[in-house]
Amino acid sequence: MKRSDVLIVGAGPTGLVLALWLTKLGVRVRIVDKTDAPGTTSRALAVQARTLELYRQLDLGDAVFQRAHKTPAVNLWVRGARAARVPFEKVGADLTPYPFLLIFPQDEHERLLVERLAAQGVTVERGTTLVHFEARNGTVDARLRHADGGEEVCKASYLAGCDGARSLVRETLGVGFPGGTYRQLFYVADIEAGGPALNGELHIDLDEADFLAVFPLAAGRARLIGTVRDERADDPAALRFEDVSDRAIRHMKVDVHRVNWFSTYHVHHRVAEHFRKGRAFLLGDAAHIHSPAGGQGMNTGIGDAINLAWKLAAVLGGRAQDGLLDTYEAERIGFARRLVATTDRVFSFATAEGALADKLRTRVAPLLIPTVAGFEAARDYLFRTVAQITLSYRGSPLSAGTAGHVHGGDRPPWVRVDGIDNFAAQPAMRWQAQVYGTAAPGLADWCAAHDVPLQQFDWRSQYEAAGLERGALYLLRPDSYVALAEPSGNGKALERYAAERNLILGSLDARHPI
Template identity: 55%
Template sequence: MKPLDNVVIVGAGPTGLVLALWLTAQGVKARGPGMQSRALAVQARTLELYRQLGLAEAVVAAGHRNAALNLWTSGTKRATLRFANAGADLTPYPYVLIYPQDRHERLLIARLEDMGVAVERETECLGFEDRGDHVEVQLRLPGGREQRCAAAYVVGCDGARSIVRHQMGTGFPGATYGKFFYVADVQAHGPAACGDIQIALDDADFVAWLAYDDQGRGRLIGVVDDDGADRADTLSFHDVGHRAIAHIGIEVDKVHWFSTYRVHHRVTDRYRTGRAFLAGDAAHVHSPAGGQGMNTGIGDAINLAWKLAAVLRQGAPVALLDSYQAERRAFALRLVETTDRLFQFITAEGRFADFVRTRIAPVVAPLAYGIDDVREYLFRLLSQTLISYRGGPISEGQAGAVQGGDRLPWVHTDDNHAPLCAIAWQVHVYGRARPDLAAWCEAQGMALHRFDFGAAHAAAGLQRDAAYLLRPDSYVGCAVADGSPLRLEAYLDRCIRRSEGQQ
């Protein structure tokens, strides 16, 4: 059989759509039976990765920038945390972008269609078989006819009830929280129905407001009280507690959409089995605290996409694909632990929990946010610019404060992220590039980008005259303090290049 170079993507939420976009941009054919998601917040790191596809500008223009987070208790705004104060020197996108899921997906689908890829919305994956040198995916087409599709790999982006994960036989350990959440898209008015994020911390009667615009359109997310939990499936917006909504100065005029759901926290045992992979909610689910879910799935997709393309199109060793689980599962475990703690904090019951939430947190939060290091850390955590693969199987070296596996720091004085729009390996030097490094890059057909070193580069942790070999997803693969190409050559031989005789 002729080797296959196509990938079947099961699930066409943002994770599956972005995976298809990145694969297509790198010359890999993608096919995708679809499903939907309900994600909302787009974090800075996702926008940086979208920039590589030429998507960031369109997404930012279509969404709404929530520039600050306000904490409320007992009807009074107690603290304001402004994202620009923390992130202006860290990323071109120092805010949380709110972009309704249906509009987000339509934009991604339109971009795929422009690239000649159609999402098969009414096509269902029934299962797959791993044949060793390829997979056969069983599909049910519109009208009920079934079809078998041969592919090099299959990727399950098909949500928490993933058929791909079920067929892989991997576990999905974790638990389900006792409380129900509700979500409602509404038209509202009031002093807080503006362009900021509003959070009420009243006696476990949690509610958050995420603005779609400055004219009172937005999403409310809240906890269903215990009296309503037993009939959560039949509740309407009128049945949920409205005290916390009133306490953040919002009055609802019209409800466009309402739903209730359980919150889970789970991470799969394995992200890969043979030629099958998991990404997004098929691999990990957690509380909505922090707006991390969709962004984590998109991060999965991009991490996997460049590695699949390297194997299928550039002759990289199949072992490179093992680094996908090593990098992304470790992050998912940390994320679930973090969001679990935050969720427990905002929903805990009892007098002591109420006291901490309503009296201590509103005082401590602005004081802590006033400390530069704390403010920067919290923004990095929320924006996912903190994600690092240090110590991972394809991360090497250190130059300055930057180690192999780190996201390339953004330097606003010269926008050193601009060259990353080329989804390819490249070398950055901040200062003087050695002649042998320049010759090596030319021989490899690899772009070398040199920037004049200045105070902003030093503040970002970059080292003068060092060489930073960047992966296609803009993380540092290898950092070499003296700028010598010998370490870069050895790194590529170890991680990326197929040895003689390898299949």
Template identity: 60%
Template sequence: MAHVADVLISGAGPTGLVHALWLTRQGVSVRVIDKLDKPVKASRAMAVQARTLELYRQIGLADAVAATGHPIPTMNLWVKGQRRARLPFAEAGADVTPYPFILSYPQDEHERLLIEKLQSMGVEVERQTELVSFEAKPDHVLSRLKKADGPEEVFKSAYLCACDGAKSTIRHQLGTDFEGGTYKQVFYVADVKLSGLEPAGEAHIALDNADFVAVLSYGRSGLSRLIGVVSDADPDTLGFEDVSHRAIDGLGVKIEQVNWFSTYRVHHRVTDNFRHGRVFLLGDAAHIHSPVGGQGMNTGIADAINLAWKLTAVLKGQADDALLETYNQERRAFANTLVETTDRVFTFVTAESNFADFVRTRIAPVVAGLAYLVEGVREMMFRIVSQTTLNYQESALSAGTAGKIEGGDRLPWVEVGGVDNFGPLSHIEWQAHVYGTASPGLKAWGQRRGIPVHEFEWHDKHGQAGLARDAVYLLRPDTYVALAEPHASVEALDQYLQSRALVTKYFVQ
């Protein structure tokens, strides 16, 4: 029994892999295990949202992921064979993010890229290695591991992170609640080759009474992913020929080949606490919900990044243990909101009644089409789907308001002359931004505290994005605003640090 890693990560899906990447980049030793012998090929997750790509810039992955996947610039809404609305994401998100699209990127390909990146950093995923049980001690965790071809092993780590999915062994052993329910509908996922879909490279959602299907293009050779539902069916015996084709036929497409087909039941649940001492729940182990909006995998990735910088700070003695409590506070609040939102949307889409059909197929498309003609509504819809509205305003780490930006907000993206303000965020560290002029006193404060102060020449675009001229924005390592200070007061910055024993050890005194 040897303490060879600071963090043991159980589960090598996107959540676990991203968690390992962010920890490793920050100098934390990790061990990643997974009970499967290889990544799952018939994967369900396809959508990579803009906020995920923004965060991928921190480890140099964004361009590779965007280049490998297929950017979907537009969503089309069809009702009973008629296209009723067209939602151009590229236009709506042009001033929001460098990635104004939904990226279609199959999870198996996504995982392969993450694994290659992790290998380049010297970390291998240990396959066919299962966590059988664990025992949490005051200052470490003992985990009993079983390899398929070897004896059991007892492994010691400072922390244990459960990224082991909806049926999490770790969550079950903790005995934590997983409140929620199960939809009566069975979801199906199919990878198909089709023809006749126009425009071919865009996303399409088709509604027909209580039937619906979403189509995401792979961007090559007519390959697409279909996601739909079947009511009151046995997922074990269901085949593609058994699903309703009303919505599919309404798109006017021909299914030429079904490469694979899978069914599953979907739950909507959130665990009661994401932290249990030295054990943490992330991704599907902590929350599961309807796939509406393509939010699930992206939410797990956000869990992983949120926790990674906090674990790093505590492990390096740069922050008190209390900092880890903010992981549960911040991420559980978002998970609850997401589950409620996706549940309402899914219930609306699949409700079975004449009135529900009338609202869904007659009223909603008209409202959506008209609303999207308004620029502000278009942008807000894109922000919600892309997760760029996610904020931690209620967090214990958030304070202040400068311009329209509050502590806990995502820093607005602004590009001027081909250069954007997200460049410095590639460093996983605390930093300060000033849009305008940073005073000598503020620069000296940054040097004294060991916090880089980045100064951007003021431009009208900064004001349009909600930033205040000459204010200071103190940014967390995960790029969210910790403190928005309108007067760029050094005293206010020090007061922020001193009032939060959670973070004061991080800074050079």
């Protein structure tokens, strides 16, 4: 019988990031997947800015950036002509070190994560299926079946269900998965092609109620994602690329040379009723699924993994009580519900039927979107939302205080001054403190005594413009969100914060439990 701290079921991006983060923190993991090999096709493409920021802590940000395609703009097409172009460079340049859309197909993404995990000594156990599990005597007993038919029982302290929309973990827990299914049939095609829509930018056709987008890949390649809802959708197995390609060829002047693969699928919009039940957790598609509008799905699953990973490490290392794990659901389920509602509204607009809907898409949207993008406040809001940098954990039991415009639970403002990026000072997966200006007397001594790194930045007007308060203390969680914003800057505030929540601040290394 093999023992691990955390058994992870499912080796998609969510499960792989969870395994990698936990392993970096000294947690013993097993990660199993019922498939015999990693996927060679993918639907998830976009890596959002907030994911890249968090990837810095895994030393992954630059690796993803080097392998991915930076998309400079989105183009809107109407009646066979480009009606509007919105450059990403003007959006988010003052908000994040990654003010662009990054295209990195899920299969390539997974290969990178598998490589990094293997370098840490952890291998994905392929062809291994979770048969059943139950929690008893403070552990989870999980029965696993291998490709040769042999079975074993794995004992783990916790179980993470990253096993997709048809999650056996969720079904075994008896957790409801309310929602619905979009009537449209989605298709995805990897093509080699030429034409004006193959210029390395994102192109979206607004002509008809069926959605169609052309995503750039490597030179001369693109990913088509579209929908079908007429009688062709009644028999997905019989649908071929030739049945849906006419619109791309005719409306967007795509000159298709070769189709590498083509598939169809239905999309649901659902959120699990709970993300935690006892010693088991739901993450990624096992917890929430929604339309592909905005490229949010994979990024949200990765966010789930990062939120849960440091909390598991803290509990397993004896630096927090089990109740800390309840904050995973408290913080992530509300975001998932808002996201599903938002993407549903966007997708419904893009595919609405009728003369009015057609007029809004083809006449109003091409004029309105560039105009809205010209207003800084609207542009920032749109970018923050899609890039997930507006996500906040205000109201969480782990969030406290306000200093300047920054609240406990917020992502801290990103500021670059004289070439110094304040996010570059957050690479460690641990509790950290920051002060912009002069630290209060005794704060440095308190931080040193409690193994909490303290970063101090010379005060500049840019920090004030970003909403930071001079001399205030900002305690950052291991996932780099603000835990405490304390105007006084006093180290005793850290002591009170930790004591009220039964936390031990500092390193999270589970290899040396307290």
